[in-house]
Amino acid sequence: MSKQTSSIVQESLNALYDDESFLPDLQDGIREKAFTSLVSILSTPNHVNKSFLRVTLENDKVVRIPAFRVQHNNILGPYKGGIRFHESVNEEEVINLSSLMTLKNALHHVPFGGGKGGVAINPREFETKELNLICKKYVQYFSEILGPDKDIPAPDVGTSEREMDWMMGEYKSIRPGSRYRGSFTGKSVVNGGSLGRREATGRGVYYTFRYLLHNFVSEQRKWLEERENIFAKTALDHSGKDLTMAVQGFGNVGSIAAIEAYRCNYLNNKVVAVSDRNVTLYNSDGLDIPALIKVSESNNGDLPTSEEQLANAEVKATIKDRDDILSLDTDVLILAALEDQVHADNVHDVKARIIVEGANSPVTAEADQILSDNGTIIVPDILANAGGVIVSYYEWIQGRDTQFYTEEEVYTKQFAKMKETFDTILPQFFGDPHPLRQNCYIYAVSKLSTVLYRQGKLY
Structure with missing residues (x-):
């Protein structure tokens, strides 16, 4: 369990417990049990996938590189989150980042769950051909859990459209005939990526x-x-x-x-x-x-x-x-x-x-x-840096329909969705003395909790 995630969820639910408009059907002892269930569900990932990628370098040396794909929660839709290449990548970090993706998508009403991936390397220390092989190996090792209706990676720290193109190409090779365009987002435009995604x-x-x-x-x-x-x-x-x-x-x-x-x-x-x-x-x-x-x-x-x-x-x-x-x-x-x-x-x-x-x-x-x-006003990551996943959603839609938006249409849609979130959250923030981050977390946890309850996941 991520200590940070557990704290976020517990504090948000504490703020919601006495709100009679939140899950009003749950009363007394049933309410207490349901809230305990919510803390457990939202504080822990559904799956932690870890492997060591076996890679042969240009000098013929074989290395084993730690790689992760964490799937936190998919109650709102397929898992969604970037893959980072950085030497600091570790299991706890990826678990925490995947949980933040769950909250971010809930906050902005993006129909995805939260996921995250990572490979523990400094990409600057590898040749282009080696990085290409690492990307292919990542898809090979995790191909069973990835897919346009399962888990959809995107770029993150140390990765870009180049790596997503490589990974989508490998996914297509492994699963011929599948709907491969939506398997990764953040791709180059020529490979089905969205204008404006970068x-x-x-x-x-x-x-x-x-x-x-x-x-x-x-x-x-x-x-x-x-x-x-x-x-x-x-x-x-x-x-x-x-x-x-x-x-x-x-x-x-x-x-x-x-x-x-x-x-x-x-x-x-x-x-x-x-x-x-x-x-x-x-x-x-x-x-x-x-x-x-x-x-x-x-x-x-x-x-x-x-x-x-x-x-x-x-x-x-x-x-x-x-x-x-x-x-x-x-x-x-x-x-x-x-x-x-x-x-x-x-x-x-x-x-x-x-x-x-x-x-x-x-x-x-x-x-x-x-x-x-x-x-000091801190505009939190969950609110400020959601543009990437929002446009990734539009890229995913375009890939499924093979109908593509202009760059202007992409930004119009992105800013409209972000504005909708701001117009909900900012009045709450300025209406009470709590930090903006807390308001965002409470709103996201409320959305997730309501859907979990409606789908009968609290029993």
Whole structure:
């Protein structure tokens, strides 16, 4: 059992227990037993699949690589979640991430369950041919549990449309004649992927922030001014002013969120700092994000790390330590790198008053509590980075129907679905003093619990 997941579920159900409108048919002792069942069901995965991939490297050395596919819950639909290639991948991490996918899909009314996969490698240390073999082996080892109506993987940290194309190709070879297009999402467009899928998570991350300050706060200003809510004050203080923004992580999510901010005409914000695994770049007047994306794409995904490289890219910036991004004096901090970036040891150095989680779990529970107590708005991963799975859903639909949307249609659908969630959650958040994350969890757990009850799974 994931301790984090168990805590999320228990706290959410505690908040729902005395709500007479929630599962009103359950009363007294029956209600108590049902809630105990819900904690057990939602805190544990349905299946934990683990294997060691046997891979022959280019130097003829044979290695055994730990690989996982965790299927948390499928009450709302097929399991859905990314496959990450990273040296830190372990069973507990994948279990936790799969449970968060269950909650995320429930929150946004996406008809998928939660799953997650991982391979414990640093992909930078492998040749292209070796990575191709690892992808094929992953599908071979887990082919019985994968499929468009069972479990549908997607890209994650360390993977991209290239890996999804390889995996779909192997799935097609193993299961000839099957409906293979929906077996993986996040594929290249030529292989049945959706226009806009690669950019969907990053665009959704920025859209979440933009909608909060430009749309919701502007439209609800009078109502917010009447709230005795520390988060409402923070939102009002940042609405309509010039905002400085820092983006940790300049990969697929962070770079897209940064360019969205750079191009935005709705808010007066400028990206003054970005970082990757090597460096932080800072310019108080705002960074040239298009130029940085261009040099990153030509430099194996890395930002410039020297004055010479900056000069060649014609970018004006001060070079700082990688972790300095977290303590810069900015209004907004987008966390689009990895887990546990803001924690008990550095949380007091964080000056940003609005934090948007583009990555999964970048703020630890302890740090979250400290920041929230000070009125810092944390837009949680479950709310902010759902653009990827939302557009994956549309890719899955397109693959089944072999009818494809334009990029404009994809984004219109994505933002409409995200807006529907915001318009449900934000009034609840600003209407009471609980952090936004807690409101999201309560709503998701309520949805899952109701479906479990209606399907007779609590007996």
